[in-house]
Amino acid sequence: MAAILNLNSHSGEGEGTEFFEKIAKDIQDKGFSINPCALPHMLGESLAGHLHSMPQFNFEQAGIGRESEHSVNNFVRTDDICWITGESDAGRRWLEWNSSLQTFLNRRLFLGLFSFESHFAHYSPGDFYKRHFDAFKGEANRVLSVVVYLNHAWQPDDGGELVIYQNEQDQEGIKVTPSFGTMVVFLSEEFPHEVLPASRDRFSIASWYRVNSSTSEKADPPA
Numbered sequence: 001m002a003a004i005l006n007l008n009s010h011s012g013e014g015e016g017t018e019f020f021e022k023i024a025k026d027i028q029d030k031g032f033s034i035n036p037c038a039l040p041h042m043l044g045e046s047l048a049g050h051l052h053s054m055p056q057f058n059f060e061q062a063g064i065g066r067e068s069e070h071s072v073n074n075f076v077r078t079d080d081i082c083w084i085t086g087e088s089d090a091g092r093r094w095l096e097w098n099s100s101l102q103t104f105l106n107r108r109l110f111l112g113l114f115s116f117e118s119h120f121a122h123y124s125p126g127d128f129y130k131r132h133f134d135a136f137k138g139e140a141n142r143v144l145s146v147v148v149y150l151n152h153a154w155q156p157d158d159g160g161e162l163v164i165y166q167n168e169q170d171q172e173g174i175k176v177t178p179s180f181g182t183m184v185v186f187l188s189e190e191f192p193h194e195v196l197p198a199s200r201d202r203f204s205i206a207s208w209y210r211v212n213s214s215t216s217e218k219a220d221p222p223a
């Protein structure tokens, strides 16, 4: 019995609705939520295992912009990415876990989250992602950004922090250390953010919930 209790207590804070409720409340109150040691431990380990078992050629140079406007721009970002599909066990469980979070947040905050997309990102030493928004107001695409980190034993002088700015004027920001299991959620249109260069390899998963914009009346191309 004790062993079972023990196992449960190691399953990670992020397992249940209590954690989802904390995210919902943070989003409602502040628009962002920063959670150290939040990713369920087994899920984090299996994602990290999968990530490190993949050959480097599964990763591509990250770009900016969508569809026809998509391009690689080494001034803005220099990381490599690999989209997460349900093909691997770890990937499937990650998508399932986020699907429960999506259901929870839709019930609790009426966000109308419709789809989820997610990629591993590898920042080699010196890589960065300059200050940016994940979505632009009025474009009704990415609504909520979710980032988790898969780096064991990250040290304060390893760098590589995510800096979240409160608004366009904020130059100081809040620094988040990319330690294993830390999970950050924020409104994609509200918070400019950047990734500072690190002195070691930095692994993260960046994800976005989208609303269904296919019914929007946006003229495309614009008149």
Ligand SMILES: O=C(O)CCC(=O)C(=O)O
Binding pocket: 121, 129, 134, 147, 161, 162, 193, 194, 195, 204, 205, 206
């Ligand atoms: O890895 C991170 O800390 C954030 C990455 C990011 O901002 C992005 O991919 O849009």
Ligand SMILES: [Fe+2]
Binding pocket: 132, 133, 134, 193
């Ligand atoms: Fe971003």
